[in-house]
Amino acid sequence: MIPPTWNEFLEFISDIQDNELDKPLLCQFIKIPNKCMTSIQIKQYFSKDFQKAKIKRSCKWGDREKYFLIWCVSKIIAKLQIKFQEVYLYQVFEKLSNILDLPEEFLLTKWLSLLNYKLKLQPWKQEEDDLLIELRQQYSGPKDWTIITREFIKRSQTVRYPKQIRERFNNVINPNINKNEFNKDEILFIFREAQNKDKNWAGISKIMPGRTDNQIKNVYNSIIRKISNEMRMNYYSEVDEQVIQNLIIQQNNYDPKMISSLLEEFKRKKPCVKTESCSDYSQTSEPYFQGVPFQMACPYISYSPFQFQNIYFCFPQFYLLPHQSQIATQNFNET
Numbered sequence: 001m002i003p004p005t006w007n008e009f010l011e012f013i014s015d016i017q018d019n020e021l022d023k024p025l026l027c028q029f030i031k032i033p034n035k036c037m038t039s040i041q042i043k044q045y046f047s048k049d050f051q052k053a054k055i056k057r058s059c060k061w062g063d064r065e066k067y068f069l070i071w072c073v074s075k076i077i078a079k080l081q082i083k084f085q086e087v088y089l090y091q092v093f094e095k096l097s098n099i100l101d102l103p104e105e106f107l108l109t110k111w112l113s114l115l116n117y118k119l120k121l122q123p124w125k126q127e128e129d130d131l132l133i134e135l136r137q138q139y140s141g142p143k144d145w146t147i148i149t150r151e152f153i154k155r156s157q158t159v160r161y162p163k164q165i166r167e168r169f170n171n172v173i174n175p176n177i178n179k180n181e182f183n184k185d186e187i188l189f190i191f192r193e194a195q196n197k198d199k200n201w202a203g204i205s206k207i208m209p210g211r212t213d214n215q216i217k218n219v220y221n222s223i224i225r226k227i228s229n230e231m232r233m234n235y236y237s238e239v240d241e242q243v244i245q246n247l248i249i250q251q252n253n254y255d256p257k258m259i260s261s262l263l264e265e266f267k268r269k270k271p272c273v274k275t276e277s278c279s280d281y282s283q284t285s286e287p288y289f290q291g292v293p294f295q296m297a298c299p300y301i302s303y304s305p306f307q308f309q310n311i312y313f314c315f316p317q318f319y320l321l322p323h324q325s326q327i328a329t330q331n332f333n334e335t
Helices: 006-012 039-053 063-080 092-100 104-112 117-121 126-138 145-156 162-173 184-196 201-206 213-230 238-251 256-268 322-334
Strands: none
Touching: 006 092, 039 063, 063 092, 063 104, 092 104, 104 145, 126 145, 126 162, 145 162, 162 213, 184 201, 184 213, 184 238, 201 213, 213 238, 213 256, 238 256
8 A cells, every 4th residue: 555645655665765766677668857866866856846846737847857756656666566557557646646745637647748659559459449439429629638548548557648549539530530532622622732731731631521631641642652653753852742733733633644744744845944144143143034033034934853954844833942043053054
């Protein structure tokens, strides 16, 4: 039985109080802060700084507060000779809340933030999914995921993150998810919105009922990847991706062969405009065309790498980026 007060707790763990924590073992389950303390420092810290800090429960915990919590939980695990995953089964945080005079939910939330990311690799069980669906029906608010996580852990004795639980429900087991294949209209809509919303997948999913942000992102990336494979591109830049976006939107088609053939056609074209330097603007690095800044004279002329050296594309709705202007001028002068 874990005693309810700090002094009784120290007496309870007196035989292991001064033992160093097994950090290699702990690192398998939790993230150890950089700043650690000895047992003597722990006791001094609790009597001084922690008593002051615990009043400010909403403030962000530093390394000392985190290590203090890890130290307390680790001592209880060692004393009771239980496994790491059994801290919830033995109600460790309920007992610790009495010792530290802090709410159990608060301590559990802080503990969850320390869990090692590798714990997410644990496969989900059917009973866990069923419990999660039940809890989500009970707590349906947008900010209820922390509550759901606490209830989930207490009832399943399984270590899960709030983010992991939220993503599991939203992307996998939500009954409202539309798991049918995306049709043409949906895919074209995704590309238009990806351009307008700068690939804000969560924002796009809000205007596509039944489709998750993960589904939308995967469909988008899959098409971009298929087009790049058709072009035999091992790497594509952000500018390349923007050009593909523009082509798909203008052609109202995302067929990889069609889009790649259009790009190949532009590749075979000769340069459609000649850039020249103007003596009146010799002090600037911006290219000029017939004495006028290039972007003002030819707002629809674009250069895109696509691994085609010294090729300049003429395509409506494309624009010349400043760093591309310098590249275009340099390449032209070399020729």
